[in-house]
Each structure stands twice: as C-alpha cells, then as structure tokens.
Amino acid sequence: MSGAGEPDSSGSDPSRTRRALSWLRERARNVARIARWEVTKNAGGVDRRTIAVALVALVGMAALAPVVLSQGIALDDGIYRVGVTEDSPYYDAVTADDTFRAQEPDLDALYAKNQEIIISGERVAQYADTTKGRAAVAELRATVERYNDGLMREETNQTAAFPVLVNLTYVSRNVTRVDPPSQLAIVNPDDADGGAGDGGDGTGDDGSGTGDDGTAGDRSGTDGSGGDGTAGDGSGTAEDGSQSGDGTGGDGTTGDGQSGGDSADTDTASGSGGENVGGSNIADRLTGGSASGAPSDISPPFPFRSLVLAFIFVLPLNFIIQAYGSTVLSERINRRGELLLVAPVSRGDIIAGKTLPYFAGAIGVATAITLALQGSVVSVLAIVPLALLFLSATFLGAMFARSFKELTFVTVTITVSLTSYAFVPAIFTEVTPIALISPLTLVVRDLQGQAITLGQFAFSTVPPTLTAVVCFGLGAGLYREEDMFTQRPIPLKVLDSLAGPISKVRHVGVMTAVLLPFVVVAELVVVALLFALGEISIILVLAAVAIVEELAKSLHIYASYAHARFDRGLRRALTLGVASGLGFFVAEKFQLIARLGDLTSRDIGQAQQNDLAVLGADVPLALVAVALLIAPLALHVVTASISALGARRSKSAYVGAISIAIAVHFAYNLTVVSFLVG
C-alpha cells in the first residue's frame, strides 16, 4: 500500500489516466453536440406537419405489423359471390373460405354480374362466363379440394384416408434451440455438445444425428434426439438437413426437447398442406416449419421465412443510408462544412457526431423489429456491424461523390452490393453454412430460435466490422479542406484516399494489411454469389479471388506513384512490391490463424480443416510448411512486385502489369486446388 506522496507502485500514471478520461469526456461531449445538431438541423428542414404525419404513419405501421404478420392481409375476402343453399354439400366448403361470399342462388343476379357461381345440388349449375366467373370456378375447385383434404385428415384411420402420406420437416443443420428466446443466444459450442438429448422419447438407439459433416455435438443431440413425433425414427438427417423422419430435432442444447416437440406439433397440426403450422411467435408464422399431407400437397422447400426475416431487417438500412449520404455530401456542397473544420473539434468528432444519429436510428429500428418478432439481443448485436458497414460505405461514397447525382449512383451501388452481401446468404440460412458470411444470417437464426456460437458470431460480424472501420478511415482521410471541396472525379478521389496515409515504404505494407477485410468480404460475396453455379464456380471463384487480391495489393501503390509519394526507380518499385506482398501475407495468415482457432466449431471452416487434414496426412511436413508459408509469400511478393513495376511507369503499364499478376495468381490458385483435389 503506497502512502501519500509515494510513487505509484502499480506503474500507472494517475495524471495520464486523468488526461485520458478528460480526453474521452471531451470527445464524447463534442460528438454529442454535433449529433444533437445533426438531428435538429435536419429536423428544421422538415415541416412539422410532415413530421407529425410521418410519426402517425410509423406508429400505425408498428401497430399493424404484428397483426398483419400473424393474420395476413385479406384483400380478397368475399370477392366471389356464390349462390348456394345451406343444404348443399358445398355450403360448408364455401363458407369456410373467406374468398367466397355465400348467397341465395339468384339467376338474375348472375346475369347482372352480381353473382359469379350458382351451385345446384352437387354440381355447379351455372357460372358467369367472364374472367372473374372462370376464376371463381377455379378457386372453388381448389377450395373444395382443400376442404375435402381437411375432412380426410379428421378421419381416425389416417392410413385409409391417405394411403400415401409424406411428412416434411425442415431441420436446420446447425440447430441449437434456446429457450427462452429472450436470452442472449450465443452459446459455447462445447456446452452444446451432447447437451441435448432429452428431447424425446421417440427414437432410442437410432436417434443419433448423422449430419454428413459430422461435427455432431452442436448440430444433433446424440442421445435420444427426436421428439415424440409420429414416425419416431429419430434424426437421420439428410445432407442438407432438410428432410428427416419425425421428431428429429435432437439439437437440444438446453435439453428441453423443443425441436422434437415442434415437429410433433407439426404432425398433429398437419393437414394444412404446407400452410403455417406450429410455432408460437410471429417469426414462426411467417412460414411453416414443416409440411405434411398427400404428395400433391407438398411443395418443394423454399426458404421463405429466411427471405422475409432478412428483408425486414435489411430494408430500413437502405433508407437510412440515403439520408446519411445526403447529409455528408451537403457538408461538401458550397463548402458548408468548412467552418466545422476550424472549430475546436476534431475530424473524428465531426464524423462520429454526424454518423451517430443515423447509426442510432438503424439500431433503433432493428431493435423495434426484433422486439416485434420476439427475437433476442443477438439480432440487434448482429445488425450493428451491418449498420456500420452500410453507413461507412455510404460515408466513403459520399466523400467521393461530387454531386447529388453522383451520390445517387454511389448509394444505389452500395445498396445493391451490400444488400446482396447481407441478404442473399441469409435467405439460405437453412440451406448452407456459407450463409454465415452475412450477419443477417445470425438474425434469421436467432429469430428462428436457433442458438449461435461465439465463433459463428465472430465469423459473421468481424469482417464487416473491420471493413467498416477501413471505410470510415479512408473517408476520414478525405475529410479535410483540401479534399472535401475539390471536384475531382471519383476514381481520382479513390486514389486520393488510398494515397493519403502513405508517405513511407512501410505504409504500403500496412495499407495492404488494412485492406484485408475488404478482400475477405469481397471474396465471401463472390463465393456466395457463385457457389450455386456448379463446377464452373470453382474456376470463377479462383479468378475472382486473384483479381480482388491483386487489386488490394497494388492499387495503393499506383495511387502513391500518382501522388508522387515515391521516386519511380526500379529498386523502389520492387521494395514497394515486397512491402505490399509481405503485408498481405502477414494479414492473411493472421486471419487464417484466427479462423483455425474456431475451425472445429464452425461449419464454414470445415472445408479448410479437411484441406489441412489432406495436406497433413499425405504430404511431408516440410512441404506443408512450403505450401502454407513460403509459396503464398512468394506468390504475393512476386505478383505485387509485378504490379508495382507497371505502376511506376504509367496507368496503362499498371493495367498491363496487374493483368499479368492476376494471371500468375490465377495459375497458382488453380495449381493448388488441383493438387488438393487430385
């Protein structure tokens, strides 16, 4: 214990701590001031009546949304008028369907087009020979078929009613049920392993999960999986996990047998022909978790639930970035932001302050949607990196754009590309683990009551978060008088932002490393978009990877030369190439090590693990080292140097050089893949 006046034995410097706290308080105060101003400034530009109307509309939408989602919109209620008497066998079928309005048969009404169908006895006696009349007859036929199926399902002897019966249960490959859903559903994969089990009584020995990718534990509770469903044959999941016997579930992290139970619910509620069944919350109601009925009733599985949930979350972001892009660009129009730059606040304060309201808005909307859909905090946390990514890309785009016309182009590009990145993989949440490249997949999983491991959470959120940081960093580099108010074309602005932080050779390597999150996200998007194309997708992915990586390694070198940062000598060019290649190699391996740490618990890493296993099993250790270290290092250094040699000369020489570098990189990729496959 140190007395007064004695040196601090802990080594900490109280005055330094005080200064740091003071600095933080100052930053927070400045950011809050600018954020408050950003809100009031923009609010001042909108008529109060408009705000009131917008608020009423929002409240109305918020109130109606759950109702609409749970009950659907019935715009077609009573559009077909059917003349049918109560003693007709069709009467119950007609009245059971809201599409029809039962009336007393009236021939005059039919001629006057006030009635579409007249049923007499057991047959349709007459119908209006109009488009609507024919549609009414077709709809009546379908309604009667559904009605009859329903009656059949009520039969006690189901085998007689449905000699052939198909039950489909859509099962996630990586399902870990969490109950209650309001808890943070991030669980340690170790806890999930074998935790389940008491989901059912239905299966016994053959109930173990048999997912083809074999990381049992967290995906199929081994002991006693399956619920008390009808077939009771346990898990036996197919490769995509989409089909199984009843009562699979078996994921039971919490050991409550929820999955199995749901399946059972589905079965007992079957007869809806794939309509929404089971599930107690709105998210469950968006689509059915299972389907059952005669073969004619079964539709191919479509991840409709994932699509809707992903859409609901990604849509507001697209509106928010429109407003955000406008406010950033408006600072640059007519030099409006100049006076903020001479105020006693930093660039970071200004950018953070201007961004905060839009970020808070995005998270607020996501929180509201999550609450409405009974999701957990995981959904909100997963939206954070996505919101940051959308905002940072918009910020950078708005720093590039010279006019609102260009900004429109920029924001549309961002909307399309980032929505594709976030939305498309999330649709396939239930189909492929590659969907985890998008944070929205976490949201969909969370809303479907599936648990998410910390590894999965990190895998989905770290790349977009780092990319957002890089985007904000590059944009902040342009947030100064000399760049904000100039009217340079977008490509030159891109070069400005890349060359801005570079003044020494080592900066080139650091910049290459910093750009790695971009590379990761871009490559994941490429994989997500191309994986469905079959074998050709491998070639396309390899080519795309080569292009993305070579650009990331060389574009800032070209930008540096364009900004006269370095002399154009041969030795300097080679030095820059080596620095860039080395920076990429180090960052890539660092990222690989981070992934290896979680490989065993993550679907997405399985392929890589298998690849490494192949290498480790069949190839001498020295060769493994060459394959993993020296060869990639040589590749990155050589190709970056090729590009640098072109960049030092001219734009056209750079284009030619990077083309060669891409070709070399592609050949390397092809060789490695051929080796692994062969």
Added chain:
Amino acid sequence: MIAARDLRKEYGDFVAVEGSTFEVDEGEVFGIIGPNGAGKTTTLKMLAGLVEPTGGSVSVAGFEAGETEMRRRLGFLPEESPLYEEMTPLSYLDFFADLYDVPGDVAAERIHDTLDRLDLEHRERPLGDMSKGMKRKVAIARSLINDPDVLIYDEPGSGLDPLTTNYIIDFTRELGERGKTIVFSAHNLYHVESICDRVAIMNEGAIVAKGDLDQLQAEHGHTNYHVYTTVEVDGSVRENGRFHRVVESMDAVEATRDAAQSAGGEVVDIRTEESSLEEVFLNVAEDGAERPRESAGAQP
C-alpha cells in the same frame, strides 16, 4: 500574436504559396493583398489551421496552427458564407457557441449584442431565406461567437453591395480599434488602405512586399508633382485657364519652371501627390510579372 515562417503549400506539382514569412503583432490589423491566384486565401487558411502547410510553420496566439486551443482563440471568416440554410441565425449561432464551449447565458448575450451591432433583424428566419448581406452578417457574428483574440477575414466584403460592404468594413475597423488582431484580405485596396496598419503584397504565391503604407510608398511608390503654369510648356495640358503638367522629380519641376520663364510665363502652383496603395500594388505586380513561377501545373 501571429508568426508565419517560410510557409509553403504545394498541391501536387503546383506551388500555391512559397516562402511566406511575416509576423502580426497583438492588436494589429494586417492586410494581405494581391491579384487572383496570388496565394492569399491559401495563406489565410494555413493561418487558420484549415490547410496544412507543406513546409514552414505557423503559430497563432502561442499555439501551432490547427491545435484545438489555437482554434478556440480564432475567428475565421471565409470568402464565402457557407451556412446551414435550414437553420435560423439564432440556432446557427447557438450551435457554434456550444461547439466553442461558450456558456449559454454568455452566448445569448453575445449573440444578441453582436447581431444588434450588425443591425441584423429577422433572427428566427431560416438562413436560406436571407439576402447575401444578411448571411454575411451572420457569418461575421459566428466568427465572433467565441470572443476570439485573432480574426482572420478573407474578403469580408466580397460580392456585397457597396453599402453593405462599407458597413462591414467599418465594423471590421471597429473590431481592430477594440484590440482584436486581424488578418484581412481584400481586392478593394481602398478598404485595406483605410483599416490596415500594415500590408503584405502577394504575387504568384510569394510575399513580394510588406510594411506600413509609408514604407511601401517609399520602397515601391513615388511622388507625383503637379505643376501649374501660366504658359504652355512641353507636356502640359490646359486646365481652367492654366497649364497643368505632372512630373515625378524635383529636377523636372525646376526644368518646368525654367521652361515657363523662358516662354514668358511663370509657375503659379505646385502640388505633391503620394502613390496610393493601388499604385504601389500595381508597381509591385509589374515588377514581379516577369519573375518565373516555380511550376505551372494545374491546381487540383
């Protein structure tokens, strides 16, 4: 109060300012004049910490340009008045008072006092609905919101009608008289001459002359002698029954006297006229016209 040493600013290959060195004392009004593209605005922006010098150094009120504390002591008025047009003068000034940590009651008093002095009404009207002169007054009020020690004004009367311009120049003069240190640029040399204690003349990025008006006149100006005679002499013009000749030295005056006497007349009046700042400026500009620029690249 302000010290600039070997200031240099390059935009790519283009050298906007090179080797500018000057000092401004506390309470002094210092003018920077020069033709378009001379580097005045870039120099002022470097003083304000808005543009980072490529070389050299600037200190303002004891702080390096760009430091937060320096910004707290500075009021900057750019050539344009880029305001947030959806805001009102009061909300706009309130926001900047908040940014500069001015307490609310002090800010309210200062805002109203300054707007009163600037004779600005319609303080709740959106800035977008205001005339250019009114916006300029709001911009000036903003530059004073933190009661700065140093004011950097770039063309404060730019684009305004003569009446408003004179009003703003008078206001600036009043600020100088109240002890503010002001660096001031203008195209209207009469305004500079009327309120500046010292002047620097810039041309093609460099300061080509500086000093008070007397020094500049002595170094770069000249005295014109207006000699009036009763008879015509070589180079004279008839004016109100007399003959008027302008010469530039006393020797020429004596020669004119001799010529008049030879012709049977006499010199009836001699008046002297010092060069105006405008003439000094033109002389300096002409002197420097043939000086080669370091680079002729296009400014980005």
